[in-house]
Amino acid sequence: MNCDRDGKTELQPVPAAAGPLRFQITMTSNSRLLPVVRAAISELAAVQGFDDRQCRRITLAIDEALSNVIRHAYGNRCDQEIELICQARSNFLEFAFVDRGEPADPAKFCARPLDDRAGGGRGTHIIRQVMDEVRYDRAPDGNRLCLKKYLPGAHGAPGCK
Amino acid sequence: MKTATRERPGITIVDVAGDIDMGTSPELRKTLLNSLRAAPRLIINLREVRYVDSSGIASLVEVLKEARNTQKRLVLFGLNRAVHEVLQLTRLTKIFEIRETEEEALQA
Numbered sequence: 001m002n003c004d005r006d007g008k009t010e011l012q013p014v015p016a017a018a019g020p021l022r023f024q025i026t027m028t029s030n031s032r033l034l035p036v037v038r039a040a041i042s043e044l045a046a047v048q049g050f051d052d053r054q055c056r057r058i059t060l061a062i063d064e065a066l067s068n069v070i071r072h073a074y075g076n077r078c079d080q081e082i083e084l085i086c087q088a089r090s091n092f093l094e095f096a097f098v099d100r101g102e103p104a105d106p107a108k109f110c111a112r113p114l115d116d117r118a119g120g121g122r123g124t125h126i127i128r129q130v131m132d133e134v135r136y137d138r139a140p141d142g143n144r145l146c147l148k149k150y151l152p153g154a155h156g157a158p159g160c161k
Numbered sequence: 162m163k164t165a166t167r168e169r170p171g172i173t174i175v176d177v178a179g180d181i182d183m184g185t186s187p188e189l190r191k192t193l194l195n196s197l198r199a200a201p202r203l204i205i206n207l208r209e210v211r212y213v214d215s216s217g218i219a220s221l222v223e224v225l226k227e228a229r230n231t232q233k234r235l236v237l238f239g240l241n242r243a244v245h246e247v248l249q250l251t252r253l254t255k256i257f258e259i260r261e262t263e264e265e266a267l268q269a
Contacts, residue, residue: 031184038180038212056243060250063214067183122215122251129250 021047021088029070029099030078037084038063048088049151058093058149061130064123065097065145073101073143091154092132100142164192172267173200178209181217190220197224201233204266208239213247225257234258238266 025040027033041062045055066082074080083098128134133148162179173196181189197203203224207213221237228235238260240248248254260266 031182034182034184035180035212053242053246056246057250060214060247063182067214067216071183122218126215126247126250 023086025084025086027082027084028078029074029080029082031067031070034063034066037066041086044086044088045093045149048093050093050149054149054152057130061127061147061149062095064126065095065147068104068123069097069099069101069143069145072104073099075102092148092150094149095147097145097147098142103138104136104143104145162189164189166192166196168200169267171200172202172204173197174204174206174263176206176209180212181210181220182212182214183216186214186216186220189217190223193220193224194227197227197231197233197235202236203228203233204236204238204263206239206263206266207237207244208241210239210241210244213244215247215251218247218251218253221257222253234269236260236266236269238263 021044023040023044025037027037038059042055042059045058046052050058062084066084069082070076070078074082080099080101083096085096085098087094127147130149131147132150133146135146137144137146162177162181162185164178165176167174167176175193175196177189179185193203193205205221225235227233236258239262240259245254248257258269260269
């Protein structure tokens with residue numbers, strides 16, 4: 001919408017559409033789909049109001065979580081199903097990964113010291129560094145991993161990450 | 162992800178472009194290890210790398226370990242903000258030799 005004042009054009013912001021933001025991806029466990037998911041997550045984080053740095057970090061954490069499902073739950077098979085549900089609430093983003101693969105080792109979700117000798121576990125470390133809440137549940141037929149990221153300064157956010 | 166290799170006397174330069182993730186890092190690892198065998202110094206150009214995850218970093222670490230085991234040098238250059246951030250998150254900023262430009266990497 002333009003408003004002419006004294007011959008100068010002022011651009012007015014268009015209010016964002018109201019309503020819930022939620023989308024769901026059902027994908028095969030094929031690593032060739034990782035860039036596709038990264039693109040979607042990066043845009044979602046930007047729409048939710050995260051800055052560029054946080055968008056990159058959130059995208060990285062989601063990519064690491066998906067890679068872990070492909071690698072550990074499904075043993076690198078490329079033909080299994082993964083569900084990723086993404087929701088944007090008023091002051092946080094929430095992601096749920098659902099798979100029907102091998103159970104995860106909950107101990108591996110615990111933060112542990114990293115050094116250049118660490119053979120693995122960097123992906124889980126990144127997820128823990130970036131996300132504000134990480135919850136893993138084992139269902140009878142699969143795994144469910146939930147990650148939550150608060151907007152900076154939001155109630156419940158544990159401080160800048 | 163794409164790679165291209167250039168040779169200088171005593172130096173191999175590998176130019177990497179695109180995204181390094183769990184799908185592409187095995188190929189990168191293989192290319193870098195092969196290139197490391199060819200010369201006493203390996204320089205990796207990451208200027209065109211848009212994205213790297215922990216599997217990409219793991220490949221670089223493996224190549225660095227092989228370089229150390231064989232008394233060779235590995236230098237990275239052209240890291241953008243995204244690559245720097247992943248190195249920071251994985252606490253690996255200090256283990257690599259990193260330069261801003263190709264000239265600096267060649268003179269290192």
